[in-house]
Every structure is written in structure tokens, then in C-alpha cells.
Amino acid sequence: xxxxxxxxxxxxxxxxxxxxxxxxxxxxxxxxxxxxxxxxxxxxxxxxxxxxxxxxxxxxxxxxxxxxxxxxxxxxxxxxxxxxxxxxxxxxxxxxxxxxxxxxxxxxxxxxxxxxxxxxxxxxxxxxxxxxxxxxxxxxxxxxxxxxxxxxxxxxxxxxxxxxxxxxxxxxxxxxxxxxxxxxxxxxxxxxxxxxxxxxxxxxxxxxxxxxxxxxxxxxxxxxxxxxxxxxxxxxxxxxxxxxxxxxxxxxxxxxxxxxxxxxxxxxxxxxxxxxxxxxxxxxxxxxxxxxx
Amino acid sequence: xxxxxxxxxxxxxxxxxxxxxxxxxxxxxxxxxxxxxxxxxxxxxxxxxxxxxxxxxxxxxxxxxxxxxxxxxxxxxxxxxxxxxxxxxxxxxxxxxxxxxxxxxxxxxxxxxxxxxxxxxxxxxxxxxxxxxxxxxxxxxxxxxxxxxxxxxxxxxxxxxxxxxxxxxxxxxxxxxxxxxxxxxxxxxxxxxxxxxxxxxxxxxxxxxxxxxxxxxxxxxxxxxxxxxxxxxxxxxxxxxxxxxxxxxxxxxxxxxx
Numbered sequence: 001x002x003x004x005x006x007x008x009x010x011x012x013x014x015x016x017x018x019x020x021x022x023x024x025x026x027x028x029x030x031x032x033x034x035x036x037x038x039x040x041x042x043x044x045x046x047x048x049x050x051x052x053x054x055x056x057x058x059x060x061x062x063x064x065x066x067x068x069x070x071x072x073x074x075x076x077x078x079x080x081x082x083x084x085x086x087x088x089x090x091x092x093x094x095x096x097x098x099x100x101x102x103x104x105x106x107x108x109x110x111x112x113x114x115x116x117x118x119x120x121x122x123x124x125x126x127x128x129x130x131x132x133x134x135x136x137x138x139x140x141x142x143x144x145x146x147x148x149x150x151x152x153x154x155x156x157x158x159x160x161x162x163x164x165x166x167x168x169x170x171x172x173x174x175x176x177x178x179x180x181x182x183x184x185x186x187x188x189x190x191x192x193x194x195x196x197x198x199x200x201x202x203x204x205x206x207x208x209x210x211x212x213x214x215x216x217x218x219x220x221x222x223x224x225x226x227x228x229x230x231x232x233x234x235x236x237x238x239x240x241x242x243x244x245x246x247x248x249x250x251x252x253x254x255x256x257x258x259x260x261x262x263x264x265x266x267x268x269x270x271x272x273x274x275x276x277x278x279x280x281x282x283x284x285x286x287x288x289x290x291x292x293x
Numbered sequence: 294x295x296x297x298x299x300x301x302x303x304x305x306x307x308x309x310x311x312x313x314x315x316x317x318x319x320x321x322x323x324x325x326x327x328x329x330x331x332x333x334x335x336x337x338x339x340x341x342x343x344x345x346x347x348x349x350x351x352x353x354x355x356x357x358x359x360x361x362x363x364x365x366x367x368x369x370x371x372x373x374x375x376x377x378x379x380x381x382x383x384x385x386x387x388x389x390x391x392x393x394x395x396x397x398x399x400x401x402x403x404x405x406x407x408x409x410x411x412x413x414x415x416x417x418x419x420x421x422x423x424x425x426x427x428x429x430x431x432x433x434x435x436x437x438x439x440x441x442x443x444x445x446x447x448x449x450x451x452x453x454x455x456x457x458x459x460x461x462x463x464x465x466x467x468x469x470x471x472x473x474x475x476x477x478x479x480x481x482x483x484x485x486x487x488x489x490x491x492x493x494x495x496x497x498x499x500x501x502x503x504x505x506x507x508x509x510x511x512x513x514x515x516x517x518x519x520x521x522x523x524x525x526x527x528x529x530x531x532x533x534x535x536x537x538x539x540x541x542x543x544x545x546x547x548x549x550x551x
Contacts, residue, residue, distance in 0.1 A: 185411045
């Protein structure tokens with residue numbers, strides 16, 4: 001083998017390993033999560049995860065039920081999605097179909113900025129502005145509720161939903177629009193009856209991706225949802241999400257304890273949820289040719 | 294309005310029309326009377342403005358930013374471009390068939406019912422009747438009557454184009470604009486479309502843009518020759534094709550350029 005070929009081969013392997021890095025990291029993280037979570041199966045037993053009380057530090061009886069954390073995450077995520085969908089989609093329609101070129105030039109950078117706001121900063125805003133607002137409007141004892149967290153998370157989901165929906169709407173062939181207008185449909189009718197349905201798959205995918213982002217978000221929800229681990233589907237109660245639980249408790253947990261292992265189960269559940277959301281949206285986008293195969 | 298020489302009723306009158314894409318003028322001082330229930334063909338080399346002209350007749354150019362029109366376009370005597378004109382109502386009167394067939398990604402039935410539904414037809418029985426009538430008129434009924442609820446995207450190119458014709462007829466227009474409706478089709482489908490045009494002439498004023506001179510000769514009563522944004526000659530098709538007045542028309546017809 002010549003020196004040249006050896007060199008080419010080394011470079012190739014180097015590039016290959018860089019390219020595969022993301023796969024390796026994902027696998028390592030999964031492996032690591034399972035390794036740390038494993039002891040929980042024998043002691044105190046995996047059935048404990050299905051209980052409805054999360055009380056990992058107690059002198060009487062420690063409880064590791066994930067249910068309140070899962071319902072907390074699901075409640076906040078669903079609420080946030082419900083709030084974000086109309087703004088995200090209508091905003092996308094506006095930017096792609098209604099706005100003039102100038103308006104678009106102003107709007108789009110602001111959407112990028114909104115997407116880039118650090119979540120802890122958003123959390124401040126939530127504490128100082130949104131929480132008191134929620135408290136006053138609904139006459140509650142505290143403004144730190146699932147709804148407050150959902151509003152903040154909606155701010156984070158909106159840019160994702162908006163920009164991907166906008167791409168989907170833009171990729172609808174103009175011939176559909178022409179056909180509809182030529183049939184005497186108004187602009188609004190054309191948008192809602194032809195363009196949005198034709199872009200629906202991409203819009204659905206954008207919502208799923210937005211949800212993926214929201215489920216995994218930690219800082220802002222920890223700051224404003226009140227962190228009470230109770231099973232509740234009432235948006236006006238305090239809840240605690242899976243992410244907030246890990247972030248809040250990981251720092252002070254006894255290394256190797258049942259509590260420690262249970263937090264890794266929380267991580268596994270969380271990772272599976274985001275994995276499924278991303279997979280589904282990826283599939284949808286791929287099926288309709290919006291990303292390269 | 295009636296044309297004194299021919300006795301035809303005039304459906305569309307275009308007077309001193311200039312058309313601009315931003316700073317670029319695309320049509321120059323067009324004057325044209327288009328006869329009711331006749332087929333008028335617009336011919337000319339690529340970029341001569343014939344499609345642009347066609348699209349001024351239902352204000353389809355409005356969706357392009359920065360376009361502007363001077364002069365008058367009258368349909369049944371009322372000005373299309375007056376600020377008072379209801380563009381949506383106008384487009385209901387003027388159906389359009391595009392070069393590339395463009396059925397919606399919906400069922401065959403919903404494609405044709407789209408227009409009537411928008412214009413307020415809600416009763417299912419009425420819709421079924423409209424869909425059937427229009428498919429019969431567009432000579433597609435026999436081919437699709439058993440699969441009206443399947444996607445229109447599953448039809449062949451020629452069938453899709455006839456579906457688009459049916460869809461345009463469903464809004465009950467007076468005028469049908471066709472922008473090279475057969476240019477993407479095979480000869481057999483083209484022939485079907487041409488037969489259809491001859492049938493439709495009884496009820497509709499048809500204006501067709503075509504690249505295909507033989508097609509203009511076969512289907513039209515009148516032919517307008519456009520060149521570089523100007524209307525060079527407009528006369529009975531037979532006259533244009535046998536003894537045109539203008540040298541440019543003759544050169545184009547005989548294939549010396551274009």
C-alpha cells in the first residue's frame with residue numbers, strides 16, 4: 001500500500017467517525033441512562049414507578065410513582081400546543097400568503113429572535129409578568145400554574161411551528177392558488193380551503209416538532225409551574241413536569257440510591273416521548289417530500 | 294354591443310390597453326372586440342404577450358406584485374378594471390383553464406363542487422347534479438362516473454385537463470379562457486379537448502391561447518396574432534391563415550419565424 005492511499009484511508013475514517021458522532025452519542029446516552037436506572041428493577045421494584053405519588057424523600061415511605069410527573073408534562077405540553085397552534089399556523093399563513101415583502105423582512109428576524117431567547121430569561125418574564133396576570137385574570141391563589149408554564153412554552157413552540165408551516169405553505173404549487181382564484185374564490189377561501197389543506201402534512205409535522213421542543217423544555221417550566229407533583233388535569237393547579245423534577249432533584253440526591261435510579265427512569269420516559277414525537281414528524285415530512293430522502 | 298360588419302354580439306371589448314410588469318411594458322395599446330359564443334385564438338411566438346393578455350381578462354395578473362394596467366376592458370359593457378369592480382364576482386363569470394392541468398388534491402367530486410360550494414350551493418342533490426352535468430359537458434363522465442370519490446390526482450393528464458374544464462364550467466361562466474390547454478397532452482387527448490371546444494362554443498365565449506397553428510386553424514372562428522406585445526392582426530381565422538394583411542402575420546403563419 002502506498003503512503004498516499006494510507007493517508008486517504010485515514011482521512012476517510014476520520015470523516016466517518018465525525019459523521020457518526022451523533023449516533024454514537026445517542027446510543028451512549030441511552031446506555032448510560034439504562035445502566036443507572038437498572039438497580040431500581042430489583043430494589044425497590046419497577047412496579048413502584050406506576051404509583052400515583054412522587055415523594056422520593058421521606059422518613060415514613062418513599063414513593064417513586066412517575067404518574068404525577070408524566071401527567072404534569074403531558075398537561076403542560078398539550079396546553080402549550082393548543083395555545084401555539086392558532087398563533088403558529090395563522091402567523092405562517094400571514095407571512096407566506098398575506099404579508100408584503102417588506103412586512104416579511106421585518107417579521108422573520110423577530111421570529112428567529114423569539115426562537116433564540118434563553119429559556120431562563122423567558123422564565124423571568126413568566127414569573128414577573130405572566131404569573132401575576134394568570135393569578136389576577138382567573139382569581140387564583142397563586143399564578144404558578146400549569147397554564148402559566150404552558151403560555152411560556154407556547155412562546156417557544158410558536159417559532160418552530162411558524163417557520164416549518166411557512167415552508168409547507170410555500171411549497172404548495174401556485175397552480176392550486178390560481179385554480180382556486182380563477183373559480184371566483186376569495187383570497188381567504190383560497191387559503192383555508194386549498195392552500196392549508198394541501199400543506200396540512202407539513203403543518204402537522206411542525207406541530208409535532210413544536211411539541212417535541214416543549215416536552216423537553218426545563219428551565220422556564222421549573223420557574224413558573226409551582227412544582228407540585230400531583231396528578232391533575234386542571235390547568236389552574238400547580239404541577240411538576242418530568243424535566244423540572246430531574247433538574248431540581250438531581251443535585252441533592254444520594255448517589256446510587258433508589259431515588260437516584262428513579263430519576264433516570266424519568267429521563268428514559270422523557271427521552272422516549274421526544275423520540276416518538278420527532279420520529280413521527282420526521283416520517284410525515286419525509287412522506288410528503290419536505291425533507292431529502 | 295354589436296359589431297356592425299359581422300353582426301356578432303360583442304362580449305368583451307378591450308380599448309387602448311397597456312399592461313406593465315413593474316417598469317416593463319408587456320402589452321402596447323391593444324384594441325380588440327371579442328365576439329360572443331365564438332372561439333377566438335391568440336397566437337404568436339413565445340413572449341409575445343398572448344398569455345399576459347389572456348390573464349388580463351380575469352385579472353389573474355393581480356396576484357403578481359407590481360403589475361399595472363391602463364385602458365379599458367369591458368365585459369358585457371362593464372369595466373373590469375374600475376375600482377368599483379368586484380373581482381371575485383368577475384372571476385365567477387370568467388372560467389379559466391391553465392396550461393398545466395391543476396386539479397386540487399381532492400376527490401373528483403370535490404374538485405368540481407369546489408366552485409359551486411364557494412358560491413353558496415349547499416344542497417347535496419344540487420351539487421350531484423352540477424357535478425354530473427359538468428362532467429358530461431367535458432366528456433369525462435363515462436370514464437369517471439364510478440369513481441367520483443377517488444382522488445383527482447389519479448387521473449391521466451388528458452383526463453385531468455378535462456376535469457379542470459368541468460370544474461371551470463361548474464361555476465357557470467359566460468366566458469372560458471384557455472391558456473394552451475393541450476400543450477402538455479398527447480395527440481389523442483388533444484383531439485378530445487379540441488372536440489370539446491367546438492361543443493362548448495354553443496354556450497360559451499371561448500378565448501384560447503395556443504402555440505399550435507394547426508390547432509388555431511381547427512378550433513377557432515377568429516384569430517389574433519400578437520408580436521412583441523402588440524396586436525398585429527385580428528380577423529377571421531380563415532382570412533388570417535389564407536391571406537393575412539400584414540407581412541409579419543404571413544411570415545409567422547408560414548413558419549418563417551417564431
